[in-house]
Structures are given as structure tokens and as C-alpha cells.
Amino acid sequence: MSVERSAGPARLIDVAERAGVSMKTVSNVINEYAHVSARTRERVVAAIEEVGYRPNLSARNLARGRAGVIALVVPQLSLPYFASLAGILVRAAEARGWFVLIHQTDGDPDAERAALAGNFPQRVDGMIVSSQMLDPSDVAGMNRSTPLVILSNREFDPGTPHVSIDNRAAGAVAVRHLATGGARRIALIGASDLDSPAPRTKGYLDGLENAGLPLFPELVRPVTRGTGDEGERATEELLSEAAEPPDGIVAITDWVAMGVMRALHRHGLVVPEDVSVIGFDDIPYARSLTPSLTTLAPDRHGIATMALDLLQRQMDQGVAVGQGSLQAGFTLIVRETTR
Amino acid sequence: MSVERSAGPARLIDVAERAGVSMKTVSNVINEYAHVSARTRERVVAAIEEVGYRPNLSARNLARGRAGVIALVVPQLSLPYFASLAGILVRAAEARGWFVLIHQTDGDPDAERAALAGNFPQRVDGMIVSSQMLDPSDVAGMNRSTPLVILSNREFDPGTPHVSIDNRAAGAVAVRHLATGGARRIALIGASDLDSPAPRTKGYLDGLENAGLPLFPELVRPVTRGTGDEGERATEELLSEAAEPPDGIVAITDWVAMGVMRALHRHGLVVPEDVSVIGFDDIPYARSLTPSLTTLAPDRHGIATMALDLLQRQMDQGVAVGQGSLQAGFTLIVRETTR
DNA sequence: CTGAAAGCGCTTACAG
DNA sequence: CTGAAAGCGCTTACAG
Numbered sequence: 001m002s003v004e005r006s007a008g009p010a011r012l013i014d015v016a017e018r019a020g021v022s023m024k025t026v027s028n029v030i031n032e033y034a035h036v037s038a039r040t041r042e043r044v045v046a047a048i049e050e051v052g053y054r055p056n057l058s059a060r061n062l063a064r065g066r067a068g069v070i071a072l073v074v075p076q077l078s079l080p081y082f083a084s085l086a087g088i089l090v091r092a093a094e095a096r097g098w099f100v101l102i103h104q105t106d107g108d109p110d111a112e113r114a115a116l117a118g119n120f121p122q123r124v125d126g127m128i129v130s131s132q133m134l135d136p137s138d139v140a141g142m143n144r145s146t147p148l149v150i151l152s153n154r155e156f157d158p159g160t161p162h163v164s165i166d167n168r169a170a171g172a173v174a175v176r177h178l179a180t181g182g183a184r185r186i187a188l189i190g191a192s193d194l195d196s197p198a199p200r201t202k203g204y205l206d207g208l209e210n211a212g213l214p215l216f217p218e219l220v221r222p223v224t225r226g227t228g229d230e231g232e233r234a235t236e237e238l239l240s241e242a243a244e245p246p247d248g249i250v251a252i253t254d255w256v257a258m259g260v261m262r263a264l265h266r267h268g269l270v271v272p273e274d275v276s277v278i279g280f281d282d283i284p285y286a287r288s289l290t291p292s293l294t295t296l297a298p299d300r301h302g303i304a305t306m307a308l309d310l311l312q313r314q315m316d317q318g319v320a321v322g323q324g325s326l327q328a329g330f331t332l333i334v335r336e337t338t339r
Numbered sequence: 340m341s342v343e344r345s346a347g348p349a350r351l352i353d354v355a356e357r358a359g360v361s362m363k364t365v366s367n368v369i370n371e372y373a374h375v376s377a378r379t380r381e382r383v384v385a386a387i388e389e390v391g392y393r394p395n396l397s398a399r400n401l402a403r404g405r406a407g408v409i410a411l412v413v414p415q416l417s418l419p420y421f422a423s424l425a426g427i428l429v430r431a432a433e434a435r436g437w438f439v440l441i442h443q444t445d446g447d448p449d450a451e452r453a454a455l456a457g458n459f460p461q462r463v464d465g466m467i468v469s470s471q472m473l474d475p476s477d478v479a480g481m482n483r484s485t486p487l488v489i490l491s492n493r494e495f496d497p498g499t500p501h502v503s504i505d506n507r508a509a510g511a512v513a514v515r516h517l518a519t520g521g522a523r524r525i526a527l528i529g530a531s532d533l534d535s536p537a538p539r540t541k542g543y544l545d546g547l548e549n550a551g552l553p554l555f556p557e558l559v560r561p562v563t564r565g566t567g568d569e570g571e572r573a574t575e576e577l578l579s580e581a582a583e584p585p586d587g588i589v590a591i592t593d594w595v596a597m598g599v600m601r602a603l604h605r606h607g608l609v610v611p612e613d614v615s616v617i618g619f620d621d622i623p624y625a626r627s628l629t630p631s632l633t634t635l636a637p638d639r640h641g642i643a644t645m646a647l648d649l650l651q652r653q654m655d656q657g658v659a660v661g662q663g664s665l666q667a668g669f670t671l672i673v674r675e676t677t678r
Numbered sequence: 679c680t681g682a683a684a685g686c687g688c689t690t691a692c693a694g
Numbered sequence: 695c696t697g698a699a700a701g702c703g704c705t706t707a708c709a710g
Binding site for chain 4: 021022023024025028035036037040059061062063064065
């Protein structure tokens with residue numbers, strides 16, 4: 001019996017000695033390389049088990065010349081849409097041997113741009129930037145060296161590695177659902193500028209056209225950050241300014257929809273009898289609201305997987321080559337806020 | 340001018356050559372050790388700037404014999420209470436040079452126990468386990484070697500490193516607030532077993548006694564995971580079984596409170612006119628509900644800071660010595676669901 | 679105050 | 695299929 005090291009966790013060499021093979025062979029087994037006989041493999045696996053070996057990732061990453069870390073940039077983890085996306089991404093990344101360094105910008109455009117430029121406290125192998133405020137122009141001029149994927153509901157150049165759902169189609173589906181329920185004056189709380197509409201706003205316009213419904217500009221209201229307070233304020237303004245209240249409202253996020261419902265309630269309008277409301281995101285609490293919220297649920301798993309795929313592609317093929325956009329699916333979830 | 344390395348980020352030795360000093364001196368400057376003259380320090384700082392040096396954390400951690408990573412174990416990141424806690428913890432840990440590896444258990448007790456035992460895909464310097472289901476007995480018998488801090492609303496042995504708010508006091512404050520508003524039949528949705536009550540349940544009992552109110556056992560209902568669905572179902576049962584409905588309800592979490600409000604609404608009971616409702620957590624959406632939710636807000640920053648302090652203490656003084664519990668503060672936030 | 683050198687635990691050409 | 699050895703980029707006694 002060989003002398004045991006008195007302290008510290010088992011190392012690769014401890015496994016090798018125990019199994020009576022070289023470190024290279026143990027490494028081959030761990031990393032699932034070919035050319036290890038079944039018998040040897042078994043011995044090594046048994047030795048790993050016996051000494052309780054787990055690889056030291058610092059050493060591995062140092063030897064491999066990678067950080068083993070990717071950055072996920074989000075406005076705030078306290079926003080449940082981003083939190084649940086982060087949760088899924090953390091799991092998916094873990095399966096591919098990456099740690100996720102979560103970086104929060106508080107939605108500050110400068111902080112988002114700084115993150116885009118890769119100003120992290122440490123090196124990262126790639127970054128996934130989930131942005132609300134980011135402009136295509138912020139990305140266009142960048143001199144990038146680190147693999148990057150953008151998650152955003154805005155439109156980007158075809159060359160930009162970008163993952164989203166088909167927001168234009170989703171916007172149209174939202175309007176169609178409201179129209180099918182009988183709505184004729186459909187508002188949009190959370191519109192972008194109508195002159196250069198963002199995808200969801202385009203979809204809203206498509207939906208009105210498809211349903212043969214008129215566009216009432218007074219029913220189209222912007223919000224900037226997608227919070228409940230903003231939704232409440234915007235709806236309040238709409239209700240006090242519009243000649244007639246809407247009978248259907250598309251809210252740009254579920255959180256905005258919550259604010260919309262507060263304002264409607266204050267004006268004595270009942271959901272869904274007087275006004276139908278539909279949101280985007282399917283936050284975990286949507287089903288627990290009174291009434292529970294109809295919403296468009298993005299395929300978060302799809303988004304996470306595609307983002308990691310695009311990152312991997314840039315690592316394999318080089319940042320300049322491995323680009324392109326991917327679209328994940330979405331689902332209409334009908335609950336109690338729509339007729 | 341010396342020959343530049345063609346590829347790759349700058350290393351410590353590049354800085355040293357540029358500044359004309361040894362690696363040790365650069366290291367001293369970076370790690371803020373003493374005994375570097377002001378002139379030398381300036382030269383080194385300038386060189387760091389010029390070559391754009393950032394330390395390779397894999398190498399640093401390998402040399403220091405630490406992982407540079409602490410694990411945060413939560414049920415799910417999609418639950419906003421945990422998400423916002425994680426967000427704060429990530430920031431606080433970053434400031435102390437730690438990465439946070441987020442591990443999700445889905446509230447599965449087996450997964451929580453496995454995490455407690457330190458079964459991570461990689462080594463960690465410490466772990467913070469935020470658990471709902473964990474029992475003091477799960478911890479008592481553990482043979483621990485990794486620093487550990489538990490975040491839980493249950494009671495643990497004094498020796499267990501544990502951070503929470505004073506849940507008993509908070510429970511009593513919730514009841515007092517309802518009683519002050521005129522409630523006389525106060526229910527608790529989310530009670531633990533009355534025979535061995537958890538702190539919040541104890542506080543509820545304290546509160547009734549302090550206010551001179553009777554305990555109606557039929558108004559005390561358990562929930563296990565603290566979701567909206569559970570709160571709705573428990574309230575539904577209460578309303579169909581109790582002789583008379585309650586006029587005040589303490590919900591064990593804000594999410595449970597949302598389910599409570601759904602059930603009340605279905606039974607034609609108006610909040611707060613007929614029934615006042617108070618939750619715990621102050622999730623980001625509490626203020627956007629209709630009506631907005633009165634709640635007890637834990638000091639999340641305090642919890643995060645204290646957890647890291649307890650971890651650090653165990654690292655410095657040894658796992659067995661550096662223990663003890665800490666309590667963070669809480670705040671009553673009065674909104675529209677209480678009179 | 680500073681320098682030369684060993685060592686952290688892996689991976690990976692290179693030989694065999 | 696396996697082994698001996700260099701190297702990844704840091705830190706840290708040890709000498710000076």
C-alpha cells in the first residue's frame with residue numbers, strides 16, 4: 001500500500017498510481033478520448049471512485065488556455081424573465097463545461113456597452129448579452145475578439161450573432177387572439193417608435209391589418225424599461241386622453257400587463273369583460289394573478305441552447321466566421337385575461 | 340523595444356518586463372502587498388495599463404490552492420425571491436473575489452441533501468444553501484469539510500452557521516398589522532405543524548396572543564413549497580370548511596398570497612374591504628398587483644453580506660470553529676391589501 | 679525592498 | 695495503446 005497524501009483532495013496522479021497507469025491514460029479516460037482498452041478503463045474508473053477524484057478545473061483551464069467561463073449580461077436578476085432565462089442557461093452551460101458569470105447592468109446603456117466591450121473583472125471565453133436598450137449601432141462598429149451572442153427583441157444586422165423569438169409573428173398572434181375574442185379597439189402598451197418600429201410593434205401593425213382593424217395612434221403608447229410602474233402610467237395616460245377606452249390591450253411584457261391591469265381597475269374597467277389583456281414572457285407568476293394572465297411564452301430552453309450553439313460556433317470557426325442569427329419558438333398561453 | 344508576443348493576452352511576465360521589475364514585484368502591486376516604493380508602483384501600474392493586463396484567475400487559483408468559486412444552492416432561479424437574493428449575492432461575492440456557481444435543486448429534498456454533501460461537478464471553496472425543505476437533522480449528522488452557510492426559515496441548532504431574518508418577530512408583526520386594521524379572525528396560510536411550529540408560525544401565535552385574539556385552528560393551513568397554486572388550494576379549502584371566513588390572512592410568501600387572492604376573489608370576498616392580506620418576501624411584482632400587496636421585506640443585502648461573512652470566518656478559523664448564526668433585519672411595507 | 683526558482687494540477691505534443 | 699516531460703500563468707517561501 002502506497003503512502004497517502006496527508007491533506008487535500010485527490011489529484012490526477014493519485015488516480016494514476018492507484019490504477020497503475022500513467023497520468024495520460026487517466027486523462028484519456030476522463031476526457032473520453034479513444035484508445036483506452038476496456039480493462040484499463042475499468043481500472044481507472046474504479047480508482048477514480050476509490051480516491052474520490054474530481055478534476056481541478058483551474059488547472060485544466062490553465063493547461064487548455066481557456067477561462068472555462070462565459071459571461072451572461074442581463075439588466076437584473078431580480079427581473080423574473082431574466083432570472084428564469086439565467087437559470088436555464090446556467091444548467092445548459094454547465095452541461096457543456098462552462099461556468100456562467102452573471103453580470104448585471106441595471107439596464108444602464110453605458111453599463112451594457114461596457115459589457116459588450118468585454119470589460120469584465122476577469123477573462124471570459126464568450127459572452128451572452130441580453131439587452132433591452134442595446135442598439136444595433138452599438139454592435140456594428142465593435143472590434144470584437146471574444147465570441148458574442150446577443151439576446152434582444154430589437155432587430156440587428158443579419159451578420160450579428162443574435163437569438164430571439166420571431167417577435168413580429170408573436171406580435172401578430174397577440175392581436176389576432178384579441179380580435180378573435182371580439183376586440184375592435186386594440187391598444188399597444190410598450191410600442192417602439194412607429195416610424196422605425198421594433199419587431200413586436202411591426203407584428204402589432206400586421207395583426208391589425210390581417211384582422212381588418214383600424215390603427216388608432218392614440219392607443220399606441222411607448223414604455224422604455226418594461227416595468228409595472230411604466231405600464232400603469234402609460235395606461236393611465238391612455239385612458240384619460242383617448243376618446244373611448246380600448247377593448248383589448250397588448251402589453252409588451254407581463255410586468256407591464258400587471259401595471260395595465262392596475263390602471264384599468266382604477267378606472268372601473270373589468271378584465272376581461274370590458275377589456276382583454278395579453279402580455280409577453282410568461283413569468284412564473286402569470287398564472288397566479290387575479291385574473292390569471294394570457295401571454296406569449298418564449299421557448300426559453302430553445303433560446304438558451306441556440307445562444308450556446310452560436311457561441312460554440314464562433315469558438316470553433318472564429319469570431320468573424322461563425323455568425324448568423326437563430327430564432328426560437330413561442331407559444332400562446334390562454335388564461336383568464338382574454339375572452 | 341522588446342519583442343511582442345504575437346498572440347494571446349498579456350501575462351504577468353509581460354508587465355514585469357515592460358516595467359523593468361520582477362514578477363514578484365508586479366504580483367505585490369496587484370495584490371496590494373506592502374513594501375513597494377511609490378515610484379515602482381507607478382511604473383507597474385502604468386505597464387499594466389499599457390499592455391492591458393488582467394490576471395488569469397485559473398492560474399492564480401491553482402497557485403493559491405483555492406477554487407475561487409462558492410456554490411449557491413437554491414430551489415430555482417425562476418422564483419424571484421431566490422433570483423433577487425442570487426443577484427445581490429453574486430455582486431457581493433464578486434467584490435470579495437469569488438465566483439458564484441448557482442446550483443438549482445427544484446426543491447427536491449434529495450437534491451438538497453446531495454448539495455449539502457458537496458456533490459458538485461467541481462470543487463468549491465464554500466457553499467451557501469438556501470433551502471425550504473432542509474431539516475436541522477440533515478445538517479446535524481454531517482461530516483463537513485467545506486465551509487457552509489444555511490439560509491432557511493426553519494430553526495437550526497445554535498452551532499449551525501445559519502442566516503435568516505427574525506422570523507418569529509416578523510410573524511408577530513404581520514399579525515399585529517392585521518389586528519391594528521381591525522381584523523379579528525386571522526388565518527395563516529402556510530403554517531408548519533402546530534405541535535412543533537416553525538418560527539413564522541410561532542410568531543403568528545405570539546401575535547394572536549399579544550393582540551388578545553383567539554386561535555381558530557380551522558384558519559391555520561399548511562403549504563409545502565410556497566407556490567401560488569398551493570395558496571389558492573389551501574384558501575379554497577379553508578373557505579369551504581370554515582364556519583365563517585377570516586377577515587385577515589397571513590400568507591407565508593408573496594406568491595402564496597397571490598393564490599390566496601385568487602381564491603378570495605372567486606368567493607366574492609373583496610381585498611382589503613372584506614379580508615386583509617399580508618405576505619412575506621417583497622418580490623419585485625408585489626407593488627404591481629391589483630391591489631398591491633402589503634408584505635414583510637427581508638433585508639436581502641444584509642442576508643447576503645452575513646452569509647459571506649460566515650463563510651469567510653469558517654475559511655479563516657476552520658470549519659469547526661468559525662460558526663454561529665446571524666440575523667438580518669426586515670421591514671413592514673404597507674400597500675393596498677391591508678386596511 | 680527585489681529576484682530566481684519551485685510548485686500548484688492539469689493537458690498535450692512527442693517518443694516509444 | 696502508454697509514458698516521461700514540458701508548459702499553462704500565477705504565488706510564495708527563500709535568499710539576498
